Amino acid sequence: MTDSDQHPYVEWIAREAQRPVVTDQAARERIMMAVRAEPMPRRRTRVWRRVFEPRAFRLSPIATTLLAAGLVGIGVITGKVVNNRGVYPSVGEPKAPAVVQQPPVSPDTVVKFVFVAPQASKVSVVGDFNGWNATTTPMVRTANDSVWTVTLPLTTGRHVYSFVVDGSSWNADPHAPLAPDDGFGRPNSVRIVGRGSAL
Amino acid sequence: MIRFAAANHPALRRIGRSLLAGVLIVLCARIAVAQDPDPLLKLDPNSRFVIELMIDSAKAEGIPARPLLSRALEGINRKADNKKIVDAVRKQLGLLRTTRSVLGGVAEDELIAAAAVLEAGAKPAQLAVFRVRHKDRNDLAAFTYWADLITRGVPSEDASSAITKLWQDGADDATFYSLWKSVQSDILQGLNPGAALQNRIRETPGRAPPSKTPPEGPQERESL
Numbered sequence: 001m002t003d004s005d006q007h008p009y010v011e012w013i014a015r016e017a018q019r020p021v022v023t024d025q026a027a028r029e030r031i032m033m034a035v036r037a038e039p040m041p042r043r044r045t046r047v048w049r050r051v052f053e054p055r056a057f058r059l060s061p062i063a064t065t066l067l068a069a070g071l072v073g074i075g076v077i078t079g080k081v082v083n084n085r086g087v088y089p090s091v092g093e094p095k096a097p098a099v100v101q102q103p104p105v106s107p108d109t110v111v112k113f114v115f116v117a118p119q120a121s122k123v124s125v126v127g128d129f130n131g132w133n134a135t136t137t138p139m140v141r142t143a144n145d146s147v148w149t150v151t152l153p154l155t156t157g158r159h160v161y162s163f164v165v166d167g168s169s170w171n172a173d174p175h176a177p178l179a180p181d182d183g184f185g186r187p188n189s190v191r192i193v194g195r196g197s198a199l
Numbered sequence: 200m201i202r203f204a205a206a207n208h209p210a211l212r213r214i215g216r217s218l219l220a221g222v223l224i225v226l227c228a229r230i231a232v233a234q235d236p237d238p239l240l241k242l243d244p245n246s247r248f249v250i251e252l253m254i255d256s257a258k259a260e261g262i263p264a265r266p267l268l269s270r271a272l273e274g275i276n277r278k279a280d281n282k283k284i285v286d287a288v289r290k291q292l293g294l295l296r297t298t299r300s301v302l303g304g305v306a307e308d309e310l311i312a313a314a315a316v317l318e319a320g321a322k323p324a325q326l327a328v329f330r331v332r333h334k335d336r337n338d339l340a341a342f343t344y345w346a347d348l349i350t351r352g353v354p355s356e357d358a359s360s361a362i363t364k365l366w367q368d369g370a371d372d373a374t375f376y377s378l379w380k381s382v383q384s385d386i387l388q389g390l391n392p393g394a395a396l397q398n399r400i401r402e403t404p405g406r407a408p409p410s411k412t413p414p415e416g417p418q419e420r421e422s423l
Contacts (some may be wrong), residue, residue: 062219069226128269131238132276157308158339160269170277177347177379180319182270183287184277187350190315190343 109193111154115139115163115173118146126170127161127188129154134164156194162186238272246281253292262295263307266314294318301326305338312342319349325359329366340372341365344379351383352392361400370403378403 006014059067113125123139129152130136139148148163160179163171172178173189181187239247250271254264270291274284294314299305301323302313313326329338341362348358365374378399385395 062216062223065223066219069223073226126273126276128265128273132269132273134276158312158343177343178350180315180346180350182273182318183283183290184274184279188273190312190347192339192343 109154109156110151111191111193112149112151113139113161113163113173114175115148115171116146117148117163117165117171120148120165122166123148124164124167125150125152125161126164127159129159129161134167139163154191154193157192159191159193160188161191162188238268239275241275242271242284243281246285249285250288253288257292257295260296262292262299263310265307266295266311267291290318297323298326302330309337309339309342312339312346315346316342316349319346320355321345321349321359322355325355325363328363338366340375341370344375347379348382348392348396351386353382353396354393357393357396361396364400365403374403 115123115125117123123141124134125137125139126132126134137150137152139150141148161173163173165171170186170188172187173191176189176191179188179190239250242250250267254267257264257267267288270287271284274287279287291314294317295310298310298314298317302310305313313329316326317323329341345358345362348362349355361378362375365378381399381402382392382395385399386392390398
C-alpha cells in the first residue's frame with residue numbers, strides 16, 4: 001500500500017503526526033522541573049527479586065509433616081521463653097515486695113507423713129507441695145496393715161495438706177494442727193517444716 | 200525444590216520412610232511431654248481469667264501469689280464448682296491484703312499463717328499486737344496454733360488472749376505446741392473447747408516477758 005493509495009484524511013493525519021511539535025521554552029522547563037521533582041523509581045535488585053518473587057515448592061508428605069512439627073516446636077519454645085515469668089503470664093510485675101522475701105530454700109528437709117486407714121485400698125497425701133494432686137504422692141502400706149506412710153523432701157516453712165483415701169475422701173491429719181475451713185469442706189492440716197519446730 | 204534423597208530401591212525407601220515416621224513420632228511425643236499443662240485449665244474460661252487476674256493483682260501488690268494458686272488447685276482437685284473456687288481465691292486475697300495492712304512487712308509464711316488466723320475468725324485488731332517485732336523471733340507457730348484453736352471451737356476472744364499473752368511473755372514454739380497438744384487432747388475427750396483452753400492455759404508456764412529495752416529493741420514491722 002503506497003501513500004497515494006491512502007485516503008486523503010489518513011494522509012492528513014500522517015502529516016500532522018510527523019510535524020515536529022513546537023513548544024514554548026518556558027513550558028518545557030516547567031515540565032522538566034516537574035519530572036525532576038518526581039522521585040526516581042527504585043530499581044529492584046536481584047536480592048529483592050529473589051526474596052519476593054513467588055515460586056513453587058514441591059514437598060513430600062513426610063517433609064511437610066516434619067516442617068510442621070519443627071514450626072510447632074519453635075512456637076512452643078518461643079511461647080515458653082515469652083511466658084517464663086512465673087507460673088502464669090502476668091499483667092504486671094511486682095512493683096515493690098511488701099513482704100520480706102525468704103531466701104530460696106532447697107527441698108532438703110525430709111518429712112514423713114503417716115496416716116492410719118485400715119480399710120483403705122489406697123491413700124495419698126495432697127498439699128500445696130504437690131499441687132493438691134491425689135495421684136502425685138501415693139502412700140505405702142506398711143507391714144502393719146493399717147498404717148500408710150510416705151517420705152517427702154519439703155522446703156522450710158508452712159505447708160497445708162490432707163490425706164486422700166481411695167481417691168475421694170479427704171481427711172485431716174489427726175496429729176497436726178488444723179487449717180481453717182477454706183470453703184471446700186473438711187479442713188486441711190498444717191505442718192511447719194524446719195526451724196526446729198515441734199510440728 | 201526440596202526433596203528428600205532416597206535410595207532407588209523401593210524396599211530401602213520404605214525403610215527410610217518408616218524411620219522418619221518413627222523419629223517424627225518420638226519428636227512429637229517429646230514436645231507433648233515437655234508441655235507444662237496449665238494447672239487452671241480445668242476451670243471455665245471466665246473463672247480462670249478472674250483467678251489469673253487476682254494472681255496478677257497480688258503479684259503487683261507484692262502479696263504472695265502461691266497461696267492463691269494453691270487454693271485454686273485445691274478447689275479443682277476437690278472438684279468444687281468454679282464459683283466456689285473463685286470465691287475462695289478472692290477471700291484468700293482479701294485476707295492476705297488485710298493481714299499485710301495489719302502486720303506490715305513480714306515473711307511470706309508468717310503472712311499466710313496470720314491470714315489463716317483471720318480466716319479462722321480472729322479480728323484484725325487482735326492480730327495487730329503482733330506487729331511489734333522482736334529480732335530473731337518467728338511467729339509462725341503462734342499463728343498456726345491460734346488458727347487451729349479457733350477452728351476446733353475455742354472462742355476467738357479466748358484463743359486470741361491466750362496466744363497473745365503467751366507471745367508477750369516470750370513463749371517459744373515448744374510452749375505453744377505443748378498448750379495446743381493438751382487442749383486438743385481434752386477436746387477429743389469431749390471437753391468444751393473454751394473450758395479446755397482455760398484449764399490448760401493456767402498450767403502453761405509463763406515466761407519472763409522480754410526486756411523492755413532489748414539490745415535491738417522491739418521494732419515496728421516495716422510498713423509498706
